[in-house]
Amino acid sequence: MPFLRRHQAFSQHASSQILPIILAVMVYLSGLVVIGAMILDSSISRWSGNLQANLTIQLGPLSKAGDKEALETIVKMLDEMEGVDSARALPLEELEELLVPWIGGDVLGDIPLPRLIDVRLEPGAKLTSHKIMERLAEIAPNAGIDDHSEWINSVLKLGHLARVIAVAVVGLILFVAVVTVALSTQAYFAVHQSTVEIMHVIGASDRYIANQFGRQALTLGIFGSFLGMGLTLITFTLVQEVAADATVPLIGKIWLTPLEWMTLGLLPCVVTLVSMITIRLTIFFTLARLY
Amino acid sequence: MRFRAVDLRYGSGPEILRGLSFHLMSGSFQFLTGPSGAGKTSLLKLMYLAHPPSGGAIELFDQVVKGLSRDQMAAMRRRIGVVFQDFRLIDHLSCIDNVSLPLRIVGEEGKSVNANARELLEWVGLDGKMNSKPATLSDGEKQRVSIARAVIGRPDLLIADEPTGNVDGDQGVRLMRLFEELNKIGTTVIIATHDEGMVARFSHPVLRLKEGCLTRIQ
Numbered sequence A: 001m002p003f004l005r006r007h008q009a010f011s012q013h014a015s016s017q018i019l020p021i022i023l024a025v026m027v028y029l030s031g032l033v034v035i036g037a038m039i040l041d042s043s044i045s046r047w048s049g050n051l052q053a054n055l056t057i058q059l060g061p062l063s064k065a066g067d068k069e070a071l072e073t074i075v076k077m078l079d080e081m082e083g084v085d086s087a088r089a090l091p092l093e094e095l096e097e098l099l100v101p102w103i104g105g106d107v108l109g110d111i112p113l114p115r116l117i118d119v120r121l122e123p124g125a126k127l128t129s130h131k132i133m134e135r136l137a138e139i140a141p142n143a144g145i146d147d148h149s150e151w152i153n154s155v156l157k158l159g160h161l162a163r164v165i166a167v168a169v170v171g172l173i174l175f176v177a178v179v180t181v182a183l184s185t186q187a188y189f190a191v192h193q194s195t196v197e198i199m200h201v202i203g204a205s206d207r208y209i210a211n212q213f214g215r216q217a218l219t220l221g222i223f224g225s226f227l228g229m230g231l232t233l234i235t236f237t238l239v240q241e242v243a244a245d246a247t248v249p250l251i252g253k254i255w256l257t258p259l260e261w262m263t264l265g266l267l268p269c270v271v272t273l274v275s276m277i278t279i280r281l282t283i284f285f286t287l288a289r290l291y
Numbered sequence B: 001m002r003f004r005a006v007d008l009r010y011g012s013g014p015e016i017l018r019g020l021s022f023h024l025m026s027g028s029f030q031f032l033t034g035p036s037g038a039g040k041t042s043l044l045k046l047m048y049l050a051h052p053p054s055g056g057a058i059e060l061f062d063q064v065v066k067g068l069s070r071d072q073m074a075a076m077r078r079r080i081g082v083v084f085q086d087f088r089l090i091d092h093l094s095c096i097d098n099v100s101l102p103l104r105i106v107g108e109e110g111k112s113v114n115a116n117a118r119e120l121l122e123w124v125g126l127d128g129k130m131n132s133k134p135a136t137l138s139d140g141e142k143q144r145v146s147i148a149r150a151v152i153g154r155p156d157l158l159i160a161d162e163p164t165g166n167v168d169g170d171q172g173v174r175l176m177r178l179f180e181e182l183n184k185i186g187t188t189v190i191i192a193t194h195d196e197g198m199v200a201r202f203s204h205p206v207l208r209l210k211e212g213c214l215t216r217i218q
């Protein structure tokens, strides 16, 4: 390679050229896993965030005539509660429209219907359904609340699981990278056994030998890691374009936040750093066997 | 350099050297002779810190070797120039880069390093081979590259294992003169050889090894 100095003590060898390839593949794979997890996680939390901002209050059947006033009081009370953006009683007609296909128009007129109140929370409101229930209990003891929380929680768990799996997979990939890099360093050293012994016996310190090898490995390592990141970005852009064309439910538009970009950018740096530490430790470990 | 009851065995093999005790004054010029297989190379390995003794104590430059840190050992090796019996040149480096290696490992860079190496290669008669790789050289030429590498760092101690074994008589004498020049400026020189003619020709003290024991210290 042209960037190596002429008197570089360690020559190029197949076992050193494999280093950038290993790192490129490792960074590419972990980049894809991280991007996938981040997209899944962020679309889930965006979407469940929308759901969370909504809850429905169900009042036990009211007689059609009398309790219009009661309903209005409740809606007004909710509307004025701190953290509530708006509260709206679902008009009877709307409710009936919803039910007709299920029960049939004739019967509907006779049965008392529960009334639903659609409550929209202010974004980031600390209001819990429990608090609302407490207030409601005073004026409408038979009210029920549906805040989708059980369902949302299970979906959020999925997002969380995706993140845990991504971290585990990246950890696994790093582990494989460490083992492979350590083994290829040993192979490289075995090939250069006589060079290492000569350098050692004419007085080169372990640090000098490690540096000689390390400088070359660092260049190759950085090259490989960022090549892998480049491939990840190309793949990401392709997926983004395909997703923009198709209407993918749930995921919708694919994009990353600045923080997620930073995490992604950190990946090749971490892989390079971990590999360099591995190489150095392997070299010192191998040299320690010389007298 | 002082050896006290030094033994050497490789791994769990037989004892190659037994109970060696001697003292070499700094600035001396010493021959080491003995039949092939007597253990000359093995004794030199102990001296240039390539192998630990299996018993006894070695003192070098007024320091007990045992117990030194790896960095201190490396620093000690840098004060020793070695001409190996099997040359030990780095295959993919040119002659000039092989010769300049001892300077580079102490961090010297630049033109003076190459100039220095070139001068020494000229001195050992290899002007035309500066950029050749070791594989293209004859044994005698490799030996001279090895000698140039051993002396370039102006070592305090020069250890040469059969340095004239592969060159003709005139070349051999010329190389011996180089070692004597170095000795005059203060380098302690130890030369292993089974060339008795050479030993007789230069009047220097002789250590004789036979079957792993010192038989005579002159």
Ligand SMILES: Nc1ncnc2c1ncn2[C@@H]1O[C@H](COP(=O)(O)OP(=O)(O)OP(=O)(O)O)[C@@H](O)[C@H]1O
Pocket (backbone or CB within 6 Å): B010, B013, B016, B034, B035, B036, B037, B038, B039, B040, B041, B042, B043, B085, B194
């Ligand atoms: N690395 C080693 N492992 C095991 N035995 C060894 C090793 N090196 C040398 N020996 C043994 O030690 C003995 C002495 O070898 P050494 O090379 O020191 O002899 P020498 O005096 O230098 O011989 P020559 O004049 O042929 O160079 C030999 O019997 C050899 O087989």
Ligand SMILES: [Mg+2]
Pocket (backbone or CB within 6 Å): B040, B041, B042, B085, B161
């Ligand atoms: Mg020998």
